[in-house]
Amino acid sequence: MFKGVPTLANLRLLKSQREAYTIVNGLVLTRRSKATALPLELTDAVSRRNVLNGDYKQEFLDRAKYGHTGKQLQQKIASEKKMRAPPLLNLVFANRKLSFYDTSSGPKPSEDHGKGHREQEQRNAEDVLFDMFANDETGLISMGKFLAGLKTTGIRRNDPRVRELMDNLKKVHKLNNYETGSSAETQHLNRETFKAVVSPNIVLIAKAFRQQFIIPDFSSFVKDIEDIYWRCKSNTLGKLADYIPQLARYSPDFWGVSICTVDGQRFSIGDVEEPFTLQSCSKPLTYAIALEKLGPKVVHSFVGQEPSGRNFNELVLDQNKKPHNPMINAGAILTCSLMNALVKPDMTSAEIFDYTMSWFKRLSGGEYIGFNNAVFLSEREAADRNYALGFYMRENKCFPKRTNLKEVMDYYFQCCSMETNCEAMSVIAASMANGGICPTTEEKVFRPEVIRDVLSIMHSCGTYDYSGQFAFKVGLPAKSGVSGGMMLVIPNVMGIFAWSPPLDHLGNTVRGLQFCEELVNTFNFHRYDNLKHLSNKKDPRKHRYETKGLSIVNLLFSAASGDVTALRRHRLSGMDITLADYDGRTALHLAASEGHLECVKFLLEQCHVPHNPKDRWGNLPADEAENFGHAEVVAFLKAWAEKAPQAEEEYKNEAVTTTTQANEEIDSTSDLDRSNNTSPVPSEAASTASVASATSDDKTKPGL
Numbered sequence: 001m002f003k004g005v006p007t008l009a010n011l012r013l014l015k016s017q018r019e020a021y022t023i024v025n026g027l028v029l030t031r032r033s034k035a036t037a038l039p040l041e042l043t044d045a046v047s048r049r050n051v052l053n054g055d056y057k058q059e060f061l062d063r064a065k066y067g068h069t070g071k072q073l074q075q076k077i078a079s080e081k082k083m084r085a086p087p088l089l090n091l092v093f094a095n096r097k098l099s100f101y102d103t104s105s106g107p108k109p110s111e112d113h114g115k116g117h118r119e120q121e122q123r124n125a126e127d128v129l130f131d132m133f134a135n136d137e138t139g140l141i142s143m144g145k146f147l148a149g150l151k152t153t154g155i156r157r158n159d160p161r162v163r164e165l166m167d168n169l170k171k172v173h174k175l176n177n178y179e180t181g182s183s184a185e186t187q188h189l190n191r192e193t194f195k196a197v198v199s200p201n202i203v204l205i206a207k208a209f210r211q212q213f214i215i216p217d218f219s220s221f222v223k224d225i226e227d228i229y230w231r232c233k234s235n236t237l238g239k240l241a242d243y244i245p246q247l248a249r250y251s252p253d254f255w256g257v258s259i260c261t262v263d264g265q266r267f268s269i270g271d272v273e274e275p276f277t278l279q280s281c282s283k284p285l286t287y288a289i290a291l292e293k294l295g296p297k298v299v300h301s302f303v304g305q306e307p308s309g310r311n312f313n314e315l316v317l318d319q320n321k322k323p324h325n326p327m328i329n330a331g332a333i334l335t336c337s338l339m340n341a342l343v344k345p346d347m348t349s350a351e352i353f354d355y356t357m358s359w360f361k362r363l364s365g366g367e368y369i370g371f372n373n374a375v376f377l378s379e380r381e382a383a384d385r386n387y388a389l390g391f392y393m394r395e396n397k398c399f400p401k402r403t404n405l406k407e408v409m410d411y412y413f414q415c416c417s418m419e420t421n422c423e424a425m426s427v428i429a430a431s432m433a434n435g436g437i438c439p440t441t442e443e444k445v446f447r448p449e450v451i452r453d454v455l456s457i458m459h460s461c462g463t464y465d466y467s468g469q470f471a472f473k474v475g476l477p478a479k480s481g482v483s484g485g486m487m488l489v490i491p492n493v494m495g496i497f498a499w500s501p502p503l504d505h506l507g508n509t510v511r512g513l514q515f516c517e518e519l520v521n522t523f524n525f526h527r528y529d530n531l532k533h534l535s536n537k538k539d540p541r542k543h544r545y546e547t548k549g550l551s552i553v554n555l556l557f558s559a560a561s562g563d564v565t566a567l568r569r570h571r572l573s574g575m576d577i578t579l580a581d582y583d584g585r586t587a588l589h590l591a592a593s594e595g596h597l598e599c600v601k602f603l604l605e606q607c608h609v610p611h612n613p614k615d616r617w618g619n620l621p622a623d624e625a626e627n628f629g630h631a632e633v634v635a636f637l638k639a640w641a642e643k644a645p646q647a648e649e650e651y652k653n654e655a656v657t658t659t660t661q662a663n664e665e666i667d668s669t670s671d672l673d674r675s676n677n678t679s680p681v682p683s684e685a686a687s688t689a690s691v692a693s694a695t696s697d698d699k700t701k702p703g704l
């Protein structure tokens, strides 16, 4: 009986007399030219909807198999439909709630690939979503439940990318005469209405529920973030900045953290809507505008790229009589002069202010960016050191020609006095993580090269005189500000903004710093964390199925491409080599059908995998070798099958002894610790034991 566990890997091999195709995460690999992986979506002009629904994938395969279209094709397709696996979307949904194979009423695929199954195939994404959330008895979907489900994936109701959905809900609510007892967002809809309502945003919504965002299991990630947040909350160290009264008045208890991923998944906790001024967190942003408009050559002919090793407002220039970098006061004042004299020489001060604000706003996806005039006036009053820096630089001819120092200083204070909150700043940080494209509006604000340069400087100079230690411990680009902000960028993954006013002696927010350090102790976000091998840190970028070891996709890829070295690596890392994909296909099936004798030998002789696992079509590896005409492999597998019972029995006994010892060592550790154990000894022993105990009929994944 089919017991395959649905995996995102969705590795599927379609049986064919002429050609076999392997689909891995939307890539189609042909059996004969494994090197040419065609991104399926790019191979034909089809709508995104069709791709999403999985329909196109099937069509592509059909055409590839039969080489033509038409009536004959339709007949062949009809006769083979029984063999097909359900569309990808269904697989993933099956894992979340709607188990198509688990419905007590419906036929199980191993028993019947017919009617019920075919019906599911024809369903599109909207249908599947409806079924996920609909009430069986009423046949209606609760939009409240649906939106709550969407929120767990990180998508909020006010996300601009679901605006049409929300507008449609309001329209339907109005059409229904504001049905009593429910709001637009909690009303109950029938299938057709639901489909019409979600359809404009279905691409994003389906991606969310398919767990295809950068953080697939967002709710688990959020739990860890909450834990870190609460641990930092109890830290009461640090002192408020008091050089101006407006900063000194903040409550030391304020503590907020907002997260926005490159896919626009949002999470916030604490005082995330409380306004505060940008202060030094504005420095990377004005620097980015200057880079965008003038390019790095021009900008860096005026300002250096080295950490100063001194206080952020130190009266010091580098050997070339330039400010050390754009993240300290001298460098930021210099950047402001570039904006004033080179980027927009014709603009008035007011226009440059508006111009700058519009950049910040676009970067934040339109979220809160304001201006605090009291802070601005105070900054200007208490600015002896900043004026001194300005005059010192003017004396050393640091500024471009035509610089109006008074205007430049005012502009610098204005940038420091722009007001924002954690929510908006997390989107800014996410835009930086996303190569300059705002994840929520999808607007391209900066070129990726600009962002790369900004992040590089943030990495080495972003946290004042703590920058070296920060780069060492956290290993990520960040920028702190005297108002208690800490902008952290995890390139290609997410932006985080942590805010709490109490500062340490170097001027960094105490809680923010602790948060960053705890974050990289929990997750492998440090720039130099190894992502390939098992470690005791979590990788939230990976799907739940993958976090306990290397992905099954990699294992099956290695087998299909005849890569014995890679298979060896998988084995050494403690991976369960008996893993089967959704269709019950094991590494041995793939190695055999591709005729990779070396791999077949390695799998049987070294990994002791069972020689006779059946895939969902009932095929053994030997059948596959035969189907695809690999005589040598057939001969080897047949010979192995004759001596197999004895060899497997011997190995089983051996493995049990080894495992008993290993278990004693690892018994005290948790499940997770065990799977993350970096020592290959216990994990390998455990994995081999599961190999030994796996029966040929059981395609469930021991060890997962």
Ligand SMILES: NC(=O)CC[C@H](N)C(=O)O
Residues within 6 Å of the ligand: 279, 280, 281, 312, 313, 329, 379, 386, 416, 480, 481, 482, 483, 507
């Ligand atoms: N560290 C900071 O945030 C510096 C900004 C502050 N307004 C100053 O210029 O002194």
